[in-house]
Amino acid sequence: MSAPMIRLESLSHRFRTKTGEVLAITDVDLEVEKGSFVSVVGPSGCGKSTLLSLISGLVPVQDGRVVVDGGDVRGIRRDTAMMLQGDALLPWRSVRKNISLALEIRGEYRAKADRVQQLIEEVGLGDFADSLPSALSGGMRKRAQLAATLVYDPSIILMDEPFGALDAFTRINMQQLLKDLCREIGATVLFVTHDLDEAVALSDKVAVFSKRPGTIKAVHDIDLPRDRGVAAVQSLPGFAEARGLFWSELRDELDVVEDRRAASHVG
Ligand SMILES: Nc1ncnc2c1ncn2[C@@H]1O[C@H](COP(=O)(O)OP(=O)(O)OP(=O)(O)O)[C@@H](O)[C@H]1O
Numbered sequence: 001m002s003a004p005m006i007r008l009e010s011l012s013h014r015f016r017t018k019t020g021e022v023l024a025i026t027d028v029d030l031e032v033e034k035g036s037f038v039s040v041v042g043p044s045g046c047g048k049s050t051l052l053s054l055i056s057g058l059v060p061v062q063d064g065r066v067v068v069d070g071g072d073v074r075g076i077r078r079d080t081a082m083m084l085q086g087d088a089l090l091p092w093r094s095v096r097k098n099i100s101l102a103l104e105i106r107g108e109y110r111a112k113a114d115r116v117q118q119l120i121e122e123v124g125l126g127d128f129a130d131s132l133p134s135a136l137s138g139g140m141r142k143r144a145q146l147a148a149t150l151v152y153d154p155s156i157i158l159m160d161e162p163f164g165a166l167d168a169f170t171r172i173n174m175q176q177l178l179k180d181l182c183r184e185i186g187a188t189v190l191f192v193t194h195d196l197d198e199a200v201a202l203s204d205k206v207a208v209f210s211k212r213p214g215t216i217k218a219v220h221d222i223d224l225p226r227d228r229g230v231a232a233v234q235s236l237p238g239f240a241e242a243r244g245l246f247w248s249e250l251r252d253e254l255d256v257v258e259d260r261r262a263a264s265h266v267g
């Protein structure tokens with residue numbers, strides 16, 4: 001087994017608010033192996049985004065440890081990329097210039113212009129490289145955002161529900177593209193999602209969070225072929241069982257209204 005790329009030890013985090021304090025996560029222990037794809041699922045408000053902010057170094061660690069590649073995280077790391085749910089493209093820059101932005105900031109664009117072109121082709125935007133984001137569909141903008149996230153070959157990619165706003169078909173295409181590109185660059189991925197099918201389709205491991213204060217209830221290996229295609233995953237033996245297991249664990253953490261009509265008839 002390879003060494004963990006990310007190790008969280010007894011990680012807790014408290015936010016101070018005007019009215020007091022909120023304990024967002026408590027006692028989180030997790031290991032993410034180098035080159036693996038790990039998803040985090042859990043109810044809204046359980047601290048998933050907080051967890052990613054702590055790992056990225058955007059939010060300082062208060063209590064416990066975040067160890068990345070053998071060292072404690074103290075500030076933003078150059079080899080970590082983050083992709084969020086919203087549209088992060090700059091509207092006044094072309095697709096190519098959005099994708100190359102991180103390299104320009106690092107002063108590496110000249111040396112890596114070929115990599116930019118390669119990624120533009122790989123995400124299928126060859127004919128739109130000089131277009132502005134406003135000329136693209138939602139799915140195309142996501143593909144540009146994915147290329148912009150991967151352009152400096154980050155060793156860690158943190159993703160916070162990046163495909164939440166996409167339709168089902170576009171989403172499957174994005175998931176496959178993400179999986180292939182991350183595999184190609186050997187990145188370690190921590191992926192937050194509400195979508196259990198997505199978690200099972202993409203991941204080597206899935207961590208289930210409790211409701212707030214979030215802590216890890218269970219971590220399961222996904223026992224499906226590693227090179228499975230996303231579109232066909234639902235028909236693989238073992239998919240339904242894995243999904244069912246996560247749903248039963250998650251269900252206890254959600255305030256699910258089973259049937260409003262039945263509830264209204266009680267009493
Ligand atoms: N900057 C902040 N200041 C104060 N409280 C915060 C801050 N960020 C998050 N919180 C609180 O921490 C808790 C966890 O929030 P977080 O955004 O991490 O949840 P989440 O699991 O990502 O939720 P969702 O699935 O809805 O995105 C919430 O109660 C939230 O109100």
Ligand SMILES: [Mg+2]
Binds near residue numbers: 048049050160
């Ligand atoms: Mg969140």
